[in-house]
Amino acid sequence: DQQVKQNSPSLSVQEGRISILNCDYTNSMFDYFLWYKKYPAEGPTFLISISSIKDKNEDGRFTVFLNKSAKHLSLHIVPSQPGDSAVYFCAARERGSNYKLTFGKGTLLTVNP
Amino acid sequence: SQTIHQWPATLVQPVGSPLSLECTVEGTSNPNLYWYRQAAGRGLQLLFYSVGIGQISSEVPQNLSASRPQDRQFILSSKKLLLSDSGFYLCAWTDRGRLYNSPLHFGNGTRLTVT
Numbered sequence: 001d002q003q004v005k006q007n008s009p010s011l012s013v014q015e016g017r018i019s020i021l022n023c024d025y026t027n028s029m030f031d032y033f034l035w036y037k038k039y040p041a042e043g044p045t046f047l048i049s050i051s052s053i054k055d056k057n058e059d060g061r062f063t064v065f066l067n068k069s070a071k072h073l074s075l076h077i078v079p080s081q082p083g084d085s086a087v088y089f090c091a092a093r094e095r096g097s098n099y100k101l102t103f104g105k106g107t108l109l110t111v112n113p
Numbered sequence: 114s115q116t117i118h119q120w121p122a123t124l125v126q127p128v129g130s131p132l133s134l135e136c137t138v139e140g141t142s143n144p145n146l147y148w149y150r151q152a153a154g155r156g157l158q159l160l161f162y163s164v165g166i167g168q169i170s171s172e173v174p175q176n177l178s179a180s181r182p183q184d185r186q187f188i189l190s191s192k193k194l195l196l197s198d199s200g201f202y203l204c205a206w207t208d209r210g211r212l213y214n215s216p217l218h219f220g221n222g223t224r225l226t227v228t
Contacts, residue, residue: 004156032214034216034217036219041122041221041222041224042221042222043119043203043205043219043220043221043222044157044203044219045219046216046217046218049214049216051214089156089157091157091217099145099162099207099215099217100147100159100162100172101157101159101217102159103149103156103157103158104156105154105155105156106156
């Protein structure tokens with residue numbers, strides 16, 4: 001049972017445009033959501049997070065939106081840069097789970113110059 | 114600042130051989146420690162986590178085991194590797210003191226190929 005789903009395995013955008021990465025979840029006990037970025041042969045790097053008490057969190061070019069009623073979150077990157085090309089993982093933590101994260105399968109973002 | 118070291122970066126082992134992957138964290142005390150695995154085409158799967166020395170919780174029944182002999186050291190082991198153990202293994206830590214809404218920080222991973 002996949003509790004965190006990233007339905008788009010890949011996404012291609014032009015440099016300077018907006019990248020929108022989507023993530024859906026099924027577990028209503030999730031209370032904290034994170035996005036990670038991963039380059040080949042490296043570990044994931046934390047990007048941005050959002051608590052379930054909020055619906056938006058912004059950090060520079062990165063904004064995460066949370067729609068609890070739809071059990072959906074998205075990551076917006078504006079403007080997109082070639083260095084943003086990587087695999088992006090959505091992750092979620094269940095309330096009281098001692099910080100165990102459940103990850104999606106990832107979306108490969110390619111930003112074309 | 115805190116850093117996490119994981120080694121080796123790549124490993125090729127025959128079926129039936131033992132395994133030992135090591136992870137250490139510097140610059141923090143009493144971290145929560147985690148082992149994740151990424152198999153081909155799949156997300157990151159939590160294998161083990163530890164909230165203190167000698168305290169190990171297993172998430173998935175498997176051919177692997179974990180140990181935490183020191184506060185900032187986490188070891189992933191197997192007595193006999195299977196082909197299905199191939200994958201990308203990641204160690205991670207989080208600050209227990211700031212546990213709530215504190216992200217996991219990952220090492221650079223070990224690419225294990227069992228032949």
